[in-house]
Amino acid sequence: MNGAxxxxxxxxxxxxxxxxxxxxxxxxxxxxxxxxxEGLEARAGAWMPDVVEGNRRYTYSRAAVLKALAxxxxxxxxxxxxxxxxxxxxxxxxxxxxxxxxxxxYVWVSVQPLSLFSxxxxxxxxxxxxxxxxxxxPVASATASSLAEDQLVxxxxxxxxxxxxxxxxxxxxxxxxxxxxxxxxxxxxxxxxRMLSTPAHLVEALPNGSVLLVLRPAAADFASDEARxxxxxxxxxxxxxxxxxxxxxxxxxxxxALAPVEPRFHPDxxxxxxxxxxxxxxxxxxxxxxxxxxFRPPEPEEWLPVALPSDVENPERVxxxxxxxxxxxxxxxxxxxxxxxxxxxxSLTDLDFFFWRESFPERYERKxxxxxxxxxxxxxxxxxxxxGLGGTWVPRHKREESQVRVGQRVWLPFLRARRYMQSRQxxxxxxxxxxxxxxxxxxx
Numbered sequence: 462m463n464g465a466x467x468x469x470x471x472x473x474x475x476x477x478x479x480x481x482x483x484x485x486x487x488x489x490x491x492x493x494x495x496x497x498x499e500g501l502e503a504r505a506g507a508w509m510p511d512v513v514e515g516n517r518r519y520t521y522s523r524a525a526v527l528k529a530l531a532x533x534x535x536x537x538x539x540x541x542x543x544x545x546x547x548x549x550x551x552x553x554x555x556x557x558x559x560x561x562x563x564x565x566x567y568v569w570v571s572v573q574p575l576s577l578f579s580x581x582x583x584x585x586x587x588x589x590x591x592x593x594x595x596x597x598x599p600v601a602s603a604t605a606s607s608l609a610e611d612q613l614v615x616x617x618x619x620x621x622x623x624x625x626x627x628x629x630x631x632x633x634x635x636x637x638x639x640x641x642x643x644x645x646x647x648x649x650x651x652x653x654x655r656m657l658s659t660p661a662h663l664v665e666a667l668p669n670g671s672v673l674l675v676l677r678p679a680a681a682d683f684a685s686d687e688a689r690x691x692x693x694x695x696x697x698x699x700x701x702x703x704x705x706x707x708x709x710x711x712x713x714x715x716x717x718a719l720a721p722v723e724p725r726f727h728p729d730x731x732x733x734x735x736x737x738x739x740x741x742x743x744x745x746x747x748x749x750x751x752x753x754x755x756f757r758p759p760e761p762e763e764w765l766p767v768a769l770p771s772d773v774e775n776p777e778r779v780x781x782x783x784x785x786x787x788x789x790x791x792x793x794x795x796x797x798x799x800x801x802x803x804x805x806x807x808s809l810t811d812l813d814f815f816f817w818r819e820s821f822p823e824r825y826e827r828k829x830x831x832x833x834x835x836x837x838x839x840x841x842x843x844x845x846x847x848x849g850l851g852g853t854w855v856p857r858h859k860r861e862e863s864q865v866r867v868g869q870r871v872w873l874p875f876l877r878a879r880r881y882m883q884s885r886q887x888x889x890x891x892x893x894x895x896x897x898x899x900x901x902x903x904x905x
Contacts, residue, residue, distance in 0.1 A: 473574035474743050475550075476680055478605040478640070480568040480591065482598035486560065491527060496597035497555075497566070498523050504590035506583065508551050508572045510543035530557070537562055549577050566598055575607055579681035588640060588663070588675055595642050599669040603642035607683050610638075612744035613715045634699040637692055639680045645670030651699055660694045684716040722750040727757055729895045732810045733817075740818060758890050761899045763873040763880070768866055772858050779856040783863075786840035793837075804845055806901075809893040812838075817888045835882045836860060839875030842893055846872055849897070850904045868905045872896075 484493050502509065513519045515529030521543070529541035536559075543553040552571040558564065578584050591603060614636060632650035634643070648656050648670060656672050657664055663675040676695060682688050693709040726734040734753045738746040773779050791801050798815050800808040816822070822830060843865045846852040852865040852872070861879060864871040874896075881891040 472739055472746075473576070475571050475573035475608045476575050476578050476587075476605060477572075477608050477611060478568070478570040478587075478591070478603065480566075480570075480594060480600070480603040480642075482566050482595070482600040482603075483564050484557070484566040484598055486564040490530070490557075491523075494523075494526070497568070497594060498526065500590045500593035500597075504586045504593065506586055507577065508545065508549050510545055510551055510553060512544045512546055514542035514544065526555070530555070534559075549573060565601075568594070570605075571608070575681050577681075579679050581678040584679050587680070588673075591640060591642065592665070592667070592673055595667050595669075595671060595673065600642050600667070600671050601644045602647075603640070604636075604638040605640035605680065606638035607680070609719055609743040610683060610715065612742045613718060616742075616744065617711075634696070637674070637676065637695045637699065639676050639683055641674045642667070643672045643674065648672050655699070659698050661691070684719050686713070686716070689713055689716055718744060719747060722747045722754070724750055725754045727895075729898045730756075730758060730889070730892060732807070733813045733889075733892060733894050736814050737817070756889065758892065758895055761877070761891075761896050763877040763896065764900075765864065765871045765873070766869070768855050768864055768871040769857060769862055771856050773856045776854075776856050779863075780854050783840040783843060783854065783856075786837045787844045789833075790837035790841045801841075804841075804848060806845075806849065806894070806897055809842070809845065809897050813888060813892045813894050816882075817885060820885050822882050822884050822888065830882050831879075835878045836875065838881065838893070839863075839878035842878060842896065843872075843874035845897060846874065846900055850900055852900075852904075865900075867900050868903050870900070870903050872900050 486493070509521075511521045513521050513525040513529045515532030517529075517532070519525035519529065526541055526543075530539045533540045538556055538558045540554060540556040543551065543555070545551040550573040552569075552573075554567075554569045556567045556569075558567075572578075578587065587605070591605070594600070595603065632647065634647065634651060643651070643656065653666075653672075656674075657666060659674055661674050662677050663673065665673045667673055674695070676691055677683070677688050683692075689709060689712040693705055693712055696708050697703050697705045724731075724735060734756070737753060738749045741749050794801050794812070794815070798808070798811045800811045802808075821834075825834070839860070843852075843854065843863070846865040846867055847854060850867045852867040855864040855866055855871060857863045861873065861876045863875055864873055866872075877891060877893075877896050881887055881893065883891075
Protein backbone atom coordinates (compact mmCIF):
# COMPACT_ATOMS: atom_id res chain seq x y z
CA MET A 462 0.00 0.00 0.00
CA ASN A 463 1.59 3.31 -1.04
CA GLY A 464 1.78 6.53 0.97
CA ALA A 465 -1.30 8.11 -0.60
CA UNK A 466 -3.34 4.99 0.09
CA UNK A 467 -2.21 4.94 3.72
CA UNK A 468 -3.23 8.57 4.16
CA UNK A 469 -6.69 7.79 2.77
CA UNK A 470 -7.07 5.14 5.45
CA UNK A 471 -7.38 8.01 7.93
CA UNK A 472 -9.96 9.95 5.96
CA UNK A 473 -12.33 7.66 4.04
CA UNK A 474 -15.47 6.06 5.38
CA UNK A 475 -15.82 2.31 5.04
CA UNK A 476 -18.49 -0.38 4.70
CA UNK A 477 -18.67 -2.69 7.70
CA UNK A 478 -20.40 -6.07 7.86
CA UNK A 479 -21.09 -8.04 11.01
CA UNK A 480 -22.30 -11.59 10.35
CA UNK A 481 -23.16 -14.06 13.10
CA UNK A 482 -24.46 -17.58 12.49
CA UNK A 483 -24.06 -21.19 13.58
CA UNK A 484 -22.13 -23.90 11.76
CA UNK A 485 -22.00 -27.67 11.69
CA UNK A 486 -19.34 -28.96 14.07
CA UNK A 487 -20.00 -32.59 13.15
CA UNK A 488 -18.06 -32.24 9.87
CA UNK A 489 -14.38 -31.45 9.48
CA UNK A 490 -13.40 -27.77 9.47
CA UNK A 491 -12.39 -27.69 5.83
CA UNK A 492 -15.82 -28.88 4.77
CA UNK A 493 -17.60 -26.62 7.28
CA UNK A 494 -15.89 -23.51 5.91
CA UNK A 495 -16.21 -24.38 2.25
CA UNK A 496 -19.46 -22.41 1.63
CA UNK A 497 -18.02 -19.39 3.44
CA UNK A 498 -14.81 -19.34 1.40
CA GLU A 499 -16.62 -20.10 -1.85
CA GLY A 500 -18.95 -17.16 -1.29
CA LEU A 501 -16.05 -14.88 -0.47
CA GLU A 502 -13.98 -15.88 -3.48
CA ALA A 503 -16.92 -15.66 -5.87
CA ARG A 504 -18.25 -12.28 -4.73
CA ALA A 505 -15.52 -10.14 -3.12
CA GLY A 506 -14.00 -8.96 -6.40
CA ALA A 507 -11.95 -5.77 -5.93
CA TRP A 508 -11.65 -6.21 -2.16
CA MET A 509 -10.76 -9.92 -2.16
CA PRO A 510 -8.21 -10.62 0.61
CA ASP A 511 -4.69 -11.51 -0.44
CA VAL A 512 -3.19 -11.85 3.05
CA VAL A 513 -4.10 -14.33 5.81
CA GLU A 514 -2.84 -13.83 9.35
CA GLY A 515 -2.52 -16.31 12.20
CA ASN A 516 0.68 -16.22 14.18
CA ARG A 517 2.34 -15.54 10.83
CA ARG A 518 1.33 -13.92 7.54
CA TYR A 519 0.48 -16.00 4.48
CA THR A 520 -0.61 -15.37 0.92
CA TYR A 521 -4.34 -16.04 0.72
CA SER A 522 -5.46 -19.59 0.03
CA ARG A 523 -8.00 -21.87 1.64
CA ALA A 524 -5.17 -23.90 3.11
CA ALA A 525 -3.68 -20.71 4.58
CA VAL A 526 -6.99 -19.87 6.27
CA LEU A 527 -7.12 -23.31 7.90
CA LYS A 528 -3.47 -22.99 8.96
CA ALA A 529 -4.04 -19.56 10.49
CA LEU A 530 -7.09 -20.82 12.39
CA ALA A 531 -5.04 -23.66 13.81
CA UNK A 532 -2.31 -21.24 14.88
CA UNK A 533 -4.82 -18.99 16.65
CA UNK A 534 -6.77 -21.79 18.34
CA UNK A 535 -7.51 -21.17 21.99
CA UNK A 536 -9.58 -22.97 24.61
CA UNK A 537 -12.84 -21.36 23.54
CA UNK A 538 -12.36 -20.26 19.94
CA UNK A 539 -10.12 -20.03 16.91
CA UNK A 540 -9.65 -17.05 14.65
CA UNK A 541 -7.89 -15.76 11.55
CA UNK A 542 -7.40 -12.32 10.05
CA UNK A 543 -7.70 -11.46 6.38
CA UNK A 544 -6.53 -8.27 4.73
CA UNK A 545 -5.13 -6.69 1.58
CA UNK A 546 -1.67 -5.31 0.85
CA UNK A 547 -3.04 -2.81 -1.70
CA UNK A 548 -5.98 -0.45 -2.10
CA UNK A 549 -8.90 -0.91 -1.48
CA UNK A 550 -8.17 -1.65 2.16
CA UNK A 551 -9.64 -4.63 3.95
CA UNK A 552 -9.80 -5.51 7.63
CA UNK A 553 -11.56 -8.85 8.03
CA UNK A 554 -11.71 -11.47 10.75
CA UNK A 555 -13.19 -14.94 11.06
CA UNK A 556 -13.86 -16.44 14.48
CA UNK A 557 -15.29 -19.86 15.35
CA UNK A 558 -16.42 -20.78 18.86
CA UNK A 559 -15.48 -24.25 20.03
CA UNK A 560 -17.27 -26.82 22.25
CA UNK A 561 -18.66 -26.69 24.83
CA UNK A 562 -19.73 -23.25 23.55
CA UNK A 563 -22.50 -23.05 20.99
CA UNK A 564 -21.10 -23.60 17.46
CA UNK A 565 -21.01 -19.96 16.41
CA UNK A 566 -19.37 -18.47 13.34
CA TYR A 567 -18.64 -14.75 13.44
CA VAL A 568 -17.38 -12.76 10.45
CA TRP A 569 -16.31 -9.12 10.57
CA VAL A 570 -15.62 -7.28 7.29
CA SER A 571 -14.47 -3.69 6.90
CA VAL A 572 -13.82 -2.42 3.37
CA GLN A 573 -12.43 1.01 2.62
CA PRO A 574 -13.34 3.25 0.92
CA LEU A 575 -17.11 3.23 1.18
CA SER A 576 -17.21 4.95 -2.23
CA LEU A 577 -16.31 1.55 -3.69
CA PHE A 578 -19.95 0.68 -3.00
CA SER A 579 -21.45 3.54 -4.95
CA UNK A 580 -21.66 1.10 -7.87
CA UNK A 581 -24.86 -0.92 -7.78
CA UNK A 582 -23.21 -3.93 -9.45
CA UNK A 583 -20.60 -4.19 -6.69
CA UNK A 584 -23.30 -3.79 -4.03
CA UNK A 585 -25.29 -6.56 -5.66
CA UNK A 586 -22.24 -8.84 -5.43
CA UNK A 587 -21.90 -7.97 -1.75
CA UNK A 588 -25.57 -8.77 -1.13
CA UNK A 589 -25.22 -12.03 -3.05
CA UNK A 590 -22.25 -12.98 -0.85
CA UNK A 591 -24.22 -12.39 2.34
CA UNK A 592 -27.15 -14.31 0.90
CA UNK A 593 -24.84 -17.21 0.04
CA UNK A 594 -23.48 -17.27 3.58
CA UNK A 595 -26.89 -16.91 5.20
CA UNK A 596 -28.27 -19.72 3.05
CA UNK A 597 -25.59 -22.15 4.23
CA UNK A 598 -25.22 -21.05 7.85
CA PRO A 599 -28.26 -20.55 10.10
CA VAL A 600 -27.85 -16.83 10.65
CA ALA A 601 -28.67 -15.08 13.92
CA SER A 602 -28.13 -11.58 12.59
CA ALA A 603 -26.15 -9.59 10.07
CA THR A 604 -25.83 -5.90 9.32
CA ALA A 605 -23.77 -3.84 6.89
CA SER A 606 -23.52 -0.08 7.02
CA SER A 607 -21.22 2.89 6.95
CA LEU A 608 -18.66 3.15 9.75
CA ALA A 609 -19.56 6.81 10.22
CA GLU A 610 -23.23 5.90 10.54
CA ASP A 611 -22.43 3.23 13.13
CA GLN A 612 -20.39 5.75 15.11
CA LEU A 613 -23.24 8.26 15.12
CA VAL A 614 -25.66 5.59 16.33
CA UNK A 615 -23.28 4.51 19.08
CA UNK A 616 -22.61 8.10 20.14
CA UNK A 617 -26.30 8.96 20.35
CA UNK A 618 -26.94 6.14 22.83
CA UNK A 619 -30.46 6.12 24.18
CA UNK A 620 -31.21 9.38 22.34
CA UNK A 621 -31.25 7.88 18.85
CA UNK A 622 -34.39 7.45 16.83
CA UNK A 623 -35.15 3.98 18.16
CA UNK A 624 -35.72 4.13 21.90
CA UNK A 625 -35.26 0.94 23.85
CA UNK A 626 -36.54 -0.13 27.21
CA UNK A 627 -35.43 -2.88 29.52
CA UNK A 628 -36.37 -6.30 28.24
CA UNK A 629 -37.42 -5.32 24.71
CA UNK A 630 -34.04 -5.24 22.92
CA UNK A 631 -34.30 -8.80 21.58
CA UNK A 632 -37.78 -8.62 20.14
CA UNK A 633 -37.58 -5.22 18.47
CA UNK A 634 -35.72 -3.85 15.47
CA UNK A 635 -33.32 -1.30 16.92
CA UNK A 636 -31.88 0.04 13.65
CA UNK A 637 -32.40 -0.59 9.96
CA UNK A 638 -29.02 -0.55 8.23
CA UNK A 639 -28.28 -0.56 4.51
CA UNK A 640 -28.15 -4.38 4.62
CA UNK A 641 -29.83 -6.48 7.30
CA UNK A 642 -30.43 -10.13 7.97
CA UNK A 643 -33.02 -10.49 10.70
CA UNK A 644 -32.90 -13.84 12.49
CA UNK A 645 -35.94 -16.12 12.79
CA UNK A 646 -36.74 -15.10 16.37
CA UNK A 647 -36.85 -11.41 15.52
CA UNK A 648 -38.85 -12.12 12.35
CA UNK A 649 -41.49 -13.98 14.34
CA UNK A 650 -41.55 -11.29 17.04
CA UNK A 651 -42.09 -8.49 14.50
CA UNK A 652 -44.40 -10.66 12.39
CA UNK A 653 -43.30 -12.43 9.22
CA UNK A 654 -45.94 -10.78 7.08
CA ARG A 655 -45.02 -7.33 8.36
CA MET A 656 -41.32 -8.03 7.88
CA LEU A 657 -41.75 -9.23 4.31
CA SER A 658 -43.91 -6.22 3.40
CA THR A 659 -41.28 -3.67 4.51
CA PRO A 660 -40.87 -0.86 1.95
CA ALA A 661 -37.26 -1.38 0.79
CA HIS A 662 -35.18 -2.09 -2.30
CA LEU A 663 -35.00 -5.82 -1.51
CA VAL A 664 -36.86 -7.99 1.01
CA GLU A 665 -36.31 -11.73 0.75
CA ALA A 666 -37.13 -14.74 2.90
CA LEU A 667 -34.13 -17.01 3.50
CA PRO A 668 -34.14 -20.79 4.00
CA ASN A 669 -33.69 -20.85 7.78
CA GLY A 670 -36.55 -18.44 8.50
CA SER A 671 -34.43 -15.29 8.41
CA VAL A 672 -35.23 -12.28 6.24
CA LEU A 673 -32.73 -10.36 4.11
CA LEU A 674 -33.55 -6.66 3.78
CA VAL A 675 -31.59 -4.14 1.69
CA LEU A 676 -32.71 -0.54 1.91
CA ARG A 677 -31.22 0.87 -1.28
CA PRO A 678 -29.39 -0.35 -4.39
CA ALA A 679 -26.11 1.33 -3.35
CA ALA A 680 -24.58 1.47 0.12
CA ALA A 681 -22.58 4.65 -0.39
CA ASP A 682 -25.56 7.01 -0.72
CA PHE A 683 -26.89 6.19 2.76
CA ALA A 684 -26.77 9.83 3.86
CA SER A 685 -28.75 11.26 0.93
CA ASP A 686 -32.17 12.63 1.75
CA GLU A 687 -33.84 10.05 -0.47
CA ALA A 688 -32.03 7.30 1.43
CA ARG A 689 -32.99 8.80 4.79
CA UNK A 690 -36.67 8.92 3.82
CA UNK A 691 -36.48 5.27 2.75
CA UNK A 692 -34.73 4.36 5.98
CA UNK A 693 -37.35 6.16 8.08
CA UNK A 694 -40.21 4.46 6.24
CA UNK A 695 -38.68 1.03 6.78
CA UNK A 696 -37.91 1.78 10.41
CA UNK A 697 -41.42 2.96 11.20
CA UNK A 698 -42.96 0.07 9.28
CA UNK A 699 -41.06 -2.38 11.50
CA UNK A 700 -41.67 -0.31 14.60
CA UNK A 701 -45.20 1.14 14.43
CA UNK A 702 -44.67 2.63 17.89
CA UNK A 703 -42.27 5.16 16.38
CA UNK A 704 -43.19 8.52 14.85
CA UNK A 705 -42.09 8.95 11.24
CA UNK A 706 -41.29 12.66 11.52
CA UNK A 707 -39.21 12.11 14.66
CA UNK A 708 -37.25 9.27 13.09
CA UNK A 709 -36.67 11.22 9.87
CA UNK A 710 -35.53 14.29 11.80
CA UNK A 711 -32.98 12.18 13.68
CA UNK A 712 -31.71 10.57 10.48
CA UNK A 713 -31.40 13.92 8.73
CA UNK A 714 -29.43 15.24 11.69
CA UNK A 715 -26.99 12.36 11.19
CA UNK A 716 -26.59 13.29 7.53
CA UNK A 717 -26.02 16.93 8.45
CA ALA A 718 -23.26 15.86 10.83
CA LEU A 719 -21.53 14.08 7.93
CA ALA A 720 -22.00 16.81 5.30
CA PRO A 721 -18.57 17.90 3.97
CA VAL A 722 -17.21 21.14 5.38
CA GLU A 723 -14.62 22.99 3.31
CA PRO A 724 -11.43 23.59 5.32
CA ARG A 725 -10.72 27.30 5.80
CA PHE A 726 -7.98 27.18 8.38
CA HIS A 727 -5.86 30.04 9.68
CA PRO A 728 -3.15 30.31 6.98
CA ASP A 729 -0.23 30.04 9.40
CA UNK A 730 -1.70 26.93 11.01
CA UNK A 731 -3.16 25.22 7.96
CA UNK A 732 -0.25 22.73 7.70
CA UNK A 733 -0.97 21.65 11.29
CA UNK A 734 -4.76 21.96 11.50
CA UNK A 735 -5.27 20.00 8.27
CA UNK A 736 -3.85 16.93 10.05
CA UNK A 737 -6.06 17.05 13.11
CA UNK A 738 -9.49 15.95 11.79
CA UNK A 739 -8.17 12.51 10.81
CA UNK A 740 -7.40 11.87 14.48
CA UNK A 741 -11.11 11.92 15.32
CA UNK A 742 -13.83 9.40 14.54
CA UNK A 743 -15.06 9.72 10.96
CA UNK A 744 -18.47 10.81 12.24
CA UNK A 745 -16.89 13.75 14.11
CA UNK A 746 -14.54 15.04 11.44
CA UNK A 747 -16.78 17.55 9.69
CA UNK A 748 -17.70 19.14 13.01
CA UNK A 749 -14.02 19.31 13.91
CA UNK A 750 -13.20 20.95 10.58
CA UNK A 751 -15.88 23.56 11.29
CA UNK A 752 -14.45 24.19 14.77
CA UNK A 753 -10.91 24.46 13.43
CA UNK A 754 -12.08 26.84 10.68
CA UNK A 755 -13.27 29.18 13.44
CA PHE A 756 -10.08 28.83 15.48
CA ARG A 757 -7.91 31.93 15.53
CA PRO A 758 -4.78 31.74 17.66
CA PRO A 759 -3.57 34.88 19.43
CA GLU A 760 -0.89 36.89 17.68
CA PRO A 761 2.56 35.89 18.97
CA GLU A 762 3.59 38.19 21.82
CA GLU A 763 6.93 36.56 22.64
CA TRP A 764 9.07 39.30 21.09
CA LEU A 765 10.61 42.66 21.98
CA PRO A 766 11.27 45.72 19.82
CA VAL A 767 14.68 46.20 21.42
CA ALA A 768 17.03 43.51 22.68
CA LEU A 769 17.88 43.19 26.34
CA PRO A 770 21.67 43.17 26.61
CA SER A 771 23.32 39.85 27.34
CA ASP A 772 24.08 39.48 31.07
CA VAL A 773 26.05 36.23 31.00
CA GLU A 774 29.79 36.02 31.50
CA ASN A 775 30.49 33.59 28.68
CA PRO A 776 27.93 33.93 25.84
CA GLU A 777 29.65 31.29 23.71
CA ARG A 778 29.41 28.70 26.44
CA VAL A 779 25.72 29.48 26.97
CA UNK A 780 25.04 29.20 23.25
CA UNK A 781 26.77 25.85 23.38
CA UNK A 782 24.44 24.84 26.22
CA UNK A 783 21.49 25.78 23.99
CA UNK A 784 22.91 23.53 21.29
CA UNK A 785 23.19 20.66 23.77
CA UNK A 786 19.59 21.20 24.85
CA UNK A 787 18.46 21.16 21.24
CA UNK A 788 20.40 17.97 20.56
CA UNK A 789 18.77 16.32 23.57
CA UNK A 790 15.35 16.97 22.03
CA UNK A 791 16.47 15.48 18.72
CA UNK A 792 17.88 12.43 20.51
CA UNK A 793 14.65 11.93 22.48
CA UNK A 794 12.19 12.34 19.60
CA UNK A 795 13.93 11.39 16.36
CA UNK A 796 12.12 8.03 16.24
CA UNK A 797 8.65 9.54 16.71
CA UNK A 798 9.36 12.67 14.63
CA UNK A 799 12.00 11.71 12.05
CA UNK A 800 12.02 15.15 10.41
CA UNK A 801 13.31 16.73 13.63
CA UNK A 802 16.83 15.97 12.41
CA UNK A 803 16.28 18.15 9.35
CA UNK A 804 15.38 21.26 11.37
CA UNK A 805 13.04 22.73 8.73
CA UNK A 806 9.75 24.63 9.15
CA UNK A 807 8.02 21.34 8.38
CA SER A 808 9.85 19.80 11.34
CA LEU A 809 8.13 22.32 13.62
CA THR A 810 4.73 21.34 12.23
CA ASP A 811 5.58 17.67 12.76
CA LEU A 812 6.50 18.47 16.38
CA ASP A 813 3.28 20.42 16.88
CA PHE A 814 1.28 17.48 15.59
CA PHE A 815 3.19 14.91 17.63
CA PHE A 816 2.75 16.77 20.92
CA TRP A 817 -0.94 17.39 20.21
CA ARG A 818 -1.67 13.81 19.14
CA GLU A 819 0.09 12.51 22.24
CA SER A 820 -1.65 15.04 24.53
CA PHE A 821 1.88 15.53 25.79
CA PRO A 822 1.25 18.31 28.35
CA GLU A 823 -1.49 16.25 30.03
CA ARG A 824 0.18 12.83 29.88
CA TYR A 825 3.62 13.61 31.18
CA GLU A 826 4.81 14.89 34.55
CA ARG A 827 4.82 18.64 34.87
CA LYS A 828 8.30 18.62 36.43
CA UNK A 829 9.70 16.70 33.43
CA UNK A 830 8.06 19.14 31.03
CA UNK A 831 9.11 22.31 32.84
CA UNK A 832 12.67 21.23 33.57
CA UNK A 833 13.49 19.30 30.40
CA UNK A 834 11.02 19.30 27.51
CA UNK A 835 10.10 23.00 27.41
CA UNK A 836 13.75 24.24 27.70
CA UNK A 837 14.87 21.78 25.01
CA UNK A 838 12.05 22.96 22.75
CA UNK A 839 12.99 26.59 23.36
CA UNK A 840 16.58 25.86 22.38
CA UNK A 841 15.50 23.94 19.27
CA UNK A 842 13.09 26.71 18.24
CA UNK A 843 15.71 29.39 18.81
CA UNK A 844 18.20 27.38 16.79
CA UNK A 845 15.67 27.28 13.94
CA UNK A 846 15.48 31.08 13.99
CA UNK A 847 19.26 31.28 13.87
CA UNK A 848 19.79 28.75 11.08
CA GLY A 849 16.63 29.31 9.08
CA LEU A 850 16.22 33.08 9.40
CA GLY A 851 19.77 34.29 9.96
CA GLY A 852 19.07 35.20 13.58
CA THR A 853 21.57 35.82 16.37
CA TRP A 854 21.34 34.51 19.94
CA VAL A 855 21.39 37.08 22.74
CA PRO A 856 21.84 34.88 25.83
CA ARG A 857 20.47 35.95 29.20
CA HIS A 858 21.02 34.55 32.68
CA LYS A 859 17.27 34.07 33.05
CA ARG A 860 16.59 31.56 30.28
CA GLU A 861 13.11 32.81 29.32
CA GLU A 862 14.63 36.23 28.62
CA SER A 863 17.11 34.77 26.12
CA GLN A 864 16.48 36.19 22.68
CA VAL A 865 17.15 35.65 19.01
CA ARG A 866 17.54 38.83 16.99
CA VAL A 867 15.91 38.61 13.54
CA GLY A 868 15.80 41.89 11.67
CA GLN A 869 14.29 44.66 13.79
CA ARG A 870 12.76 42.35 16.39
CA VAL A 871 14.08 40.02 19.03
CA TRP A 872 12.20 36.82 19.72
CA LEU A 873 11.81 34.86 22.94
CA PRO A 874 11.79 31.14 22.03
CA PHE A 875 12.10 29.82 25.60
CA LEU A 876 9.13 31.87 26.74
CA ARG A 877 7.13 30.64 23.75
CA ALA A 878 8.03 27.02 24.54
CA ARG A 879 6.92 27.36 28.15
CA ARG A 880 3.52 28.78 27.14
CA TYR A 881 3.25 26.17 24.42
CA MET A 882 3.65 23.29 26.87
CA GLN A 883 0.91 24.32 29.33
CA SER A 884 -1.94 22.23 27.89
CA ARG A 885 -3.10 20.41 24.79
CA GLN A 886 -5.02 23.49 23.69
CA UNK A 887 -1.98 25.71 24.22
CA UNK A 888 -0.12 23.57 21.69
CA UNK A 889 -2.44 25.12 19.10
CA UNK A 890 -2.65 28.59 20.61
CA UNK A 891 1.14 28.91 20.90
CA UNK A 892 2.26 26.59 18.13
CA UNK A 893 5.87 26.43 17.03
CA UNK A 894 4.70 26.64 13.43
CA UNK A 895 2.93 29.98 13.87
CA UNK A 896 5.81 31.46 15.90
CA UNK A 897 8.33 30.66 13.17
CA UNK A 898 6.09 32.01 10.40
CA UNK A 899 5.58 35.26 12.31
CA UNK A 900 9.33 35.68 12.80
CA UNK A 901 9.89 34.84 9.14
CA UNK A 902 7.66 37.72 8.10
CA UNK A 903 9.87 40.15 10.05
CA UNK A 904 13.27 39.07 8.81
CA UNK A 905 15.13 41.56 6.61
